[in-house]
Amino acid sequence: MLRHLLAPVVPSLARDLGLAQRLPDGAGVALTFDDGPHPQGTPAMLEILGHAGARATFFMIGEQVERRPELAAEVVAAGHAVALHGHRHRLQLRLSVAEISADLRRGAAAIEDATGTSPELHRPPYGIYSASGLALARERFTPLLWSRWGKDWRRLTTAGRIAGRATRHLAPGDVILLHDADFYSAKGSHERTAEALPLILTELKRIETATVLPV
Numbered sequence: 001m002l003r004h005l006l007a008p009v010v011p012s013l014a015r016d017l018g019l020a021q022r023l024p025d026g027a028g029v030a031l032t033f034d035d036g037p038h039p040q041g042t043p044a045m046l047e048i049l050g051h052a053g054a055r056a057t058f059f060m061i062g063e064q065v066e067r068r069p070e071l072a073a074e075v076v077a078a079g080h081a082v083a084l085h086g087h088r089h090r091l092q093l094r095l096s097v098a099e100i101s102a103d104l105r106r107g108a109a110a111i112e113d114a115t116g117t118s119p120e121l122h123r124p125p126y127g128i129y130s131a132s133g134l135a136l137a138r139e140r141f142t143p144l145l146w147s148r149w150g151k152d153w154r155r156l157t158t159a160g161r162i163a164g165r166a167t168r169h170l171a172p173g174d175v176i177l178l179h180d181a182d183f184y185s186a187k188g189s190h191e192r193t194a195e196a197l198p199l200i201l202t203e204l205k206r207i208e209t210a211t212v213l214p215v
Contacts, residue, residue, distance in 0.1 A: 019129070021145045024173070027172070027173060031049075032083075032178065033180040034059045034178070034181075035179050035185070037180070038183065039071070041181045041190030041191075041194070044191075044194040046074065055079055059121070060075075060107075062103075063088055065114050066110050066114075076117055081121075083144075084141060085107070087106040089125045089184045091128060121142050121144050124137070145175070148168070149177040152179055153184075159196040162196035166200050171207065172207060178196075
């Protein structure tokens with residue numbers, strides 16, 4: 001169980017579990033957003049991405065998709081990919097096998113109903129799988145964690161710090177984790193992410209255009 005808990009921040013443990021944190025070699029850099037769709041945060045990210053001509057993958061929460069199906073559909077219409085982050089934002093280690101199975105099923109159904117797209121990728125809340133949760137996710141989805149993150153959910157951070165963390169030692173194959181919502185993090189955190197995003201996109205252009213997933 002400790003391996004599953006530490007996998008998001010210990011690459012060797014993620015490798016032991018067969019959990020991808022990076023893209024295949026030569027596949028570019030992936031920009032990903034968790035926890036939406038959000039009524040202010042998601043449109044802000046879409047606008048910035050659109051101006052930059054960049055694409056991203058949005059790991060959505062099913063209960064938020066059910067509240068804003070039109071916004072979820074807008075993400076797809078803008079050319080971005082949607083993936084599953086769960087139906088509710090709950091730590092898998094606290095859930096039964098039946099609860100995890102229902103969560104995966106309901107979350108995917110919400111995305112499918114709203115967007116007409118079946119998610120292929122899954123990332124659990126907090127990036128933490130239980131052993132049974134990982135097995136269940138693999139029955140239908142491809143798990144994907146991240147290799148770079150901005151820690152943009154924190155209350156005491158800045159756009160500069162977010163961009164700096166997200167792009168430090170950035171290289172082709174990296175997967176960047178950001179958040180387009182503040183439902184499960186510090187209030188207003190998506191605003192700082194929106195401020196940081198142009199800085200991140202500038203660095204991405206230096207490396208390679210952000211790659212939509214799945215690849």
